[in-house]
Amino acid sequence: MANEQDLTPYQQIMLAKGEALDGYASLESSLALLFSILLSVSQESAYSIFYRIAAAKSRRAILEDLFSQSSFTRYKPGFDSIMKAVGQLDNERNQVAHWHTTIGTPIGANPEKIKGIAIRNPTRPISSDPGTSALTSVDLARFRDECRYWSAILSMFIAVVSPAFPRELRPPDADTWPDKFLRPIDNPYRPAPAKKSRRKNTRRKVPPRSLGR
Helix, strand or coil: CCCHHHCCHHHHHHHHHHHHHHHHHHHHHHHHHHHHHHHCCCHHHHHHHHCCCCCHHHHHHHHHHHHHCCCCHHHHHHHHHHHHHHHHHHHHHHHHHHCEEEECCCCCCCHHHHCCEEEECCCCCCCCCHHHHEECHHHHHHHHHHHHHHHHHHHHHHHHHCCCCCHHHCCHHHHHHHHHCCCCCCCCCCCCCCCCCCCCCCCCCCCCCCCCC
């Protein structure tokens, strides 16, 4: 098998795109397993339903409704963090799947941003800012890794809420996992913006002058 360095730029980004979609498929599979647990049906039955729900937003809404009716609601802070991240990845998945591959630096584009090849939004002009209308191999690798990260978090969550999860498959630190979902989970791929400190107004207030005649 050829090294990635031996691939052409086109082959490299197509490989990155395939790995990105495979990462999303892993996340999707974890969501389907969670669906079966919340619905209390076999995986086969759950998957037959879950994968026929085309709209990702509808899938999330159904999972949220089922969770609210479950006995696991004490883990809502962690569950909400997962659903927030999944929603962001669902939106980006459409870009990864449907944007077109562009070879070469488009006219007017910053070559340092686009690195010669990217997948681009077909509805945007070819000369538009690639920072908002293109994804490079670096962007695709980040998407892949973030999908795999949240798929692993979901596996941890499933192990916590499912009594049927095989105990022999639990790692040694599994007993500490429930505490992790009692609070929001940080997303290392999307750090929260630093809060701006409000500066107090130190100017001395001057009382209004009375209007004398």
